[in-house]
Amino acid sequence: MAMTLVVGSQWGDEGKGKIIDYLSANSDYVIRFHGGNNAGHTIINDYGKFAMHLIPSGVFYKNTTAIIANGTVLDLQVLVDEIKMLKKVGVNLANRLIISPRCHIIMPYHKLLEKVYEKAKGKSRTGSTGRGIGPVYADKVSYNGIRLADLFDQKIFKEKLSIQLLVKNKILQALGEKPLRQKEIEKNILACFRKLLPFIKEPYSIFQKVIKQKKHLLFEGAQGVFLDNDWGTYPFVTASTSLSGGIAAGTGIPAQKLTSVIGVVKAYTTRVGEGPFPTELLDGIGEKLRTVGGEFGATTGRPRRCGWFDAELIKFAGEINGFTELAITKLDILDTFKEIKICTHYTLNGKRVSYYDGDANFLAKVKPVYKTFKGWEKSTKGITKYSNLPMQAKQYLKAISDLTGVKIKLISTGQKRSEIIKLY
Ligand code: GDP
Ligand code: IMO
Ligand code: MG
Secondary structure (H helix, E strand, O other): OEEEEEEEOOOOOOOHHHHHHHHHHHOOEEEEOOEOOOOOEEEEEOOEEEEEOOOOHHHHOOOOEEEEOOOEEEOHHHHHHHHHHHHHOOOOOOOOEEEOOOOEEOOHHHHHHHHHHHHHHHHHOOOOOOOOHHHHHHHHHOOOOOEHHHHHOHHHHHHHHHHHHHHHHHHHHHOOOOOOOHHHHHHHHHHHHHHHHHHEOOOHHHHHHHHHOOOEEEEEOOOOHHHOOOOOOOOOOOOOOOOOOHHHHHHOOOHHHOOEEEEEEEOOEEEOOOOOOOOEOOOHHHHHHHHHHOOEOOOOOOEOEEEOEEHHHHHHHHHHHOOOEEEEEOHHHHOOOOEEEEEEEEEEOOEEEOHHHOOHHHHHHOEEEEEEEEOOOOOOOOOOOHHHOOHHHHHHHHHHHHHHOOOEEEEEOOOEOOOEEEOO
């Protein structure tokens, strides 16, 4: 049996989709357990190029069943469209997709409320993906959410919706937005629900059964450690728990069942949206990372902020998630750099400090201390054997492993499924 969790170790977009797609070859179940369509997981394989937002990235292997577990929040239209898109390219999900009725639904008012909050915050805005993620989770924890389960009884759904609209429309109108119409929302939500009905089923007993059968479960983390609602750079975070412990609440499976926790890490660092970023490069080097790395959001198309690898962050990520190994991605993007830097630790007012010592304001003030490495200035693109990597690239990877205290299992050397080195 293997129970493998893939966690984003930075600020999202580490290449989780690529790693999940690769690992799915040997998986029976691939499971999303938190977040929503704020995620954009890019996959390039025999079927084409995709940015997956809700359906687990492992569906391209026919041996897998995809599960969207209870911790995930759903924009029903996005889900319906994603199923349709997959069918069109030849990935039929009939009998291969299970959606938990416990999932909360993103409503049109969630997206609107998010917009007015971001506008009101001005410069201190989160820079969210605009998918209504914060407001839907806020309603979930304050007992105001509407779940898929509510749609089985139209009377319950309509009642719940009318209470929400009573409050939300007043807020929206006070902030200059038009009130939302109940009938229109009902119609759209119920139309999507009918299309999703064949897939909606509580997965709890399936999990229990397949764990006993020693099947291979692959859990697909979304976002990243430093976007975690508790341990990220709050308030510049997302609304869910993106840490390994999140699988317990998000699926109903105890985290201690995990047999490996793989931290996916870009060979440098990126961030999209607002918030502190100690190793950010606002110069030509940052621009080169963005251009060569194609660093534009898979969900919103926004340019990503770029900087050097930050070992202080990844060491913390390893500890708090219990990483058993790392998957390093985008090594090839560093191929043409003469010099490459790693931040080994931070200082503040001349004293050594750690990530967890303070909040977002603190992190904005820390000074990264760098170790400089000679670049390899050779192509690593598509290399599949460790022994074929240039010596300087090996040294760089060893430094990452030594500084973070986690061994490296996978090294990705390109966007395609096959462009990867498996170390053991
Ligand atoms: P995710 O959200 O963690 O799945 O990551 P995204 O898909 O948002 O962003 C990662 C980007 O890097 C995508 O465009 C991937 O195709 C690309 N990518 C992943 N691994 C590699 C790699 O090893 N080399 C290169 N050049 N691109 C990669
Ligand atoms: P994947 O799974 C990168 C960021 C947003 C914003 C903050 C809050 O593709 O790695 P939200 O819409 O969640 O309320 O936005 O979090 N963010 C991501 N950044 N990758 C993601 O997902 C992200 N999901 C959210 O840019 O800063
Ligand atoms: Mg992404």
